[in-house]
Amino acid sequence: MSGSPAQVESTDVLVIGAGPSGLMAANVLLKLGVRVIIIDAKSGPTRESRAVGVHSRSREIYRQLCLAEEVERRGRLADSIQFGFGRHGFPTIPVASLGRGQAPFPGIWILEQSENEAILAERLDSLGCPVRWNTAFVSLDSEYDGASVRTVLRSCTAVVGSAPDALSESMPESDFVIESRYVIAADGGSSPVRKFLQVPFEGATNEHVYYVFDANDLAGIDDSRVQVRLEKDDFLLAFPLGSLARPSARTRIAGIVRDWQPAAKTDVNMQVTDITEEDAREALDRVFGVTYSTSEWFSTYRVHHRVAKEFRKGNVFFIGDAAHVHSPVGAQGMNTGLQDGHNLACKIHDVLTGAMPESYLDDYERERRPVAQRLVGVTDRVFEAITSPDRLPVLLRTKLLPVVWPGVLATVPLTPIGKRLVGYVSQIRIKYPMPTKTSHPVLGRRLRWTGAHGFDNHEPLNAMTWQVHSYGDSAREEATQIAQERNMEHHHFPACPQVNLPEGTVLVVRPDMFVAAYVNVRGHKTSD
Numbered sequence: 001m002s003g004s005p006a007q008v009e010s011t012d013v014l015v016i017g018a019g020p021s022g023l024m025a026a027n028v029l030l031k032l033g034v035r036v037i038i039i040d041a042k043s044g045p046t047r048e049s050r051a052v053g054v055h056s057r058s059r060e061i062y063r064q065l066c067l068a069e070e071v072e073r074r075g076r077l078a079d080s081i082q083f084g085f086g087r088h089g090f091p092t093i094p095v096a097s098l099g100r101g102q103a104p105f106p107g108i109w110i111l112e113q114s115e116n117e118a119i120l121a122e123r124l125d126s127l128g129c130p131v132r133w134n135t136a137f138v139s140l141d142s143e144y145d146g147a148s149v150r151t152v153l154r155s156c157t158a159v160v161g162s163a164p165d166a167l168s169e170s171m172p173e174s175d176f177v178i179e180s181r182y183v184i185a186a187d188g189g190s191s192p193v194r195k196f197l198q199v200p201f202e203g204a205t206n207e208h209v210y211y212v213f214d215a216n217d218l219a220g221i222d223d224s225r226v227q228v229r230l231e232k233d234d235f236l237l238a239f240p241l242g243s244l245a246r247p248s249a250r251t252r253i254a255g256i257v258r259d260w261q262p263a264a265k266t267d268v269n270m271q272v273t274d275i276t277e278e279d280a281r282e283a284l285d286r287v288f289g290v291t292y293s294t295s296e297w298f299s300t301y302r303v304h305h306r307v308a309k310e311f312r313k314g315n316v317f318f319i320g321d322a323a324h325v326h327s328p329v330g331a332q333g334m335n336t337g338l339q340d341g342h343n344l345a346c347k348i349h350d351v352l353t354g355a356m357p358e359s360y361l362d363d364y365e366r367e368r369r370p371v372a373q374r375l376v377g378v379t380d381r382v383f384e385a386i387t388s389p390d391r392l393p394v395l396l397r398t399k400l401l402p403v404v405w406p407g408v409l410a411t412v413p414l415t416p417i418g419k420r421l422v423g424y425v426s427q428i429r430i431k432y433p434m435p436t437k438t439s440h441p442v443l444g445r446r447l448r449w450t451g452a453h454g455f456d457n458h459e460p461l462n463a464m465t466w467q468v469h470s471y472g473d474s475a476r477e478e479a480t481q482i483a484q485e486r487n488m489e490h491h492h493f494p495a496c497p498q499v500n501l502p503e504g505t506v507l508v509v510r511p512d513m514f515v516a517a518y519v520n521v522r523g524h525k526t527s528d
């Protein structure tokens with residue numbers, strides 16, 4: 001850039017990228033009273049997206065933003081999943097009640113990424129902070145005055161008739177500068193900010209190519225439930241879209257293109273461009289007996305398993321796909337990004353208000369990077385198991401799986417191990433390291449929900465403030481004193497030993513609903 005930019009703006013936080021992660025961070029910051037600007041190089045919200053599932057933990061965050069009802073209105077509960085092999089489907093497994101009693105929002109809510117983005121963007125509009133589309137990152141200086149970040153951005157005019165999720169291609173109108181205390185990079189797997197700061201993106205790229213599209217009038221499988229089909233060399237995922245209020249004939253389809261060649265061309269978004277929809281249509285029909293009338297859109301992409309070496313670089317932070325990418329196995333990616341944004345925004349607010357020291361922001365990487373590493377490791381192993389051409393994995397998929405899988409799926413969810421697995425999938429069992437010598441199953445975890453036992457201890461946390469919670473009459477006096485000493489709200493509840501909150505329990509709970517400190521004035525024993 002030559003010369004000096006004509007325009008300089010200032011704010012507390014600049015969010016670069018208006019996908020789910022960036023939009024969530026901006027919404028939480030605004031709720032907490034932090035000044036924020038959010039920009040994106042695209043000309044509008046994403047239409048072609050892979051993510052479709054919203055887990056229990058993410059819906060709890062939406063509840064804190066008073067958006068849970070809107071999520072429910074626009075989506076639908078996945079009431080059942082049907083696994084199968086080739087053209088043969090196994091018995092249907094009900095999943096609507098998975099996690100019931102553990103969270104206020106059990107099961108998996110099917111709400112595609114574009115709808116998540118629309119809900120969050122509309123809330124920003126209503127708060128007077130609309131996304132600045134057609135605004136691209138150019139460069140930044142994170143140390144120009146020792147305390148703030150100076151970011152150069154480029155405003156472009158959208159190409160007439162271009163798709164909303166296409167990058168602007170016309171000549172730039174102007175460059176300008178935003179000075180902010182912090183920058184949140186939520187600009188995707190190819191993150192220009194991460195590349196500019198030369199932060200390594202460690203991991204690998206799988207040899208296979210995914211196809212993903214929205215199909216109309218699906219036939220050959222039951223399109224009213226989630227479908228997972230395996231074969232010797234292929235697999236198929238299908239998710240019904242729409243809601244009860246807005247029925248739809250669309251089904252999100254994802255699978256693997258096996259015949260991809262290394263010479264395939266890619267576009268600026270790292271998408272493979274020489275795999276056609278007809279290739280996918282032919283494979284679906286031949287392998288799984290699945291047909292459809294028309295598609296709304298079609299896209300292909302490589303599967304990456306990568307984690308940024310650093311989640312913080314000075315006053316710049318990485319969230320969502322800019323920090324970690326992996327296969328869509330388990331529908332974890334969008335949810336993890338939403339929780340990145342939520343976690344970081346709460347910490348930034350605490351630092352800006354003086355409630356916490358600047359070093360508190362280091363806890364973002366300390367807490368969220370291990371979550372991403374575990375997620376990438378697990379999805380990498382699962383993806384390899386269902387796609388590997390090696391003899392043993394193929395034998396397991398083709399011979400053993402069709403025999404044992406129906407029984408496993410019917411019994412495991414009912415066992416204690418199954419309930420733990422549900423907790424991991426729904427992301428309500430995430431545990432953060434806490435700077436305390438105290439050890440307890442609830443410490444460092446999201447506050448266990450008591451709603452199944454007659455009262456809702458999560459409801460006060462919709463205020464998104466630090467709080468002291470006490471359980472049982474013997475805990476009230478000490479909790480009141482702790483709350484006064486720390487200038488926090490105090491909420492008192494009956495004892496609930498069923499979820500490890502017995503008589504005498506006192507907790508300090510963070511705005512993001514995680515337990516930061518624990519005291520038991522009665523010395524009761526607990527179990528995980």
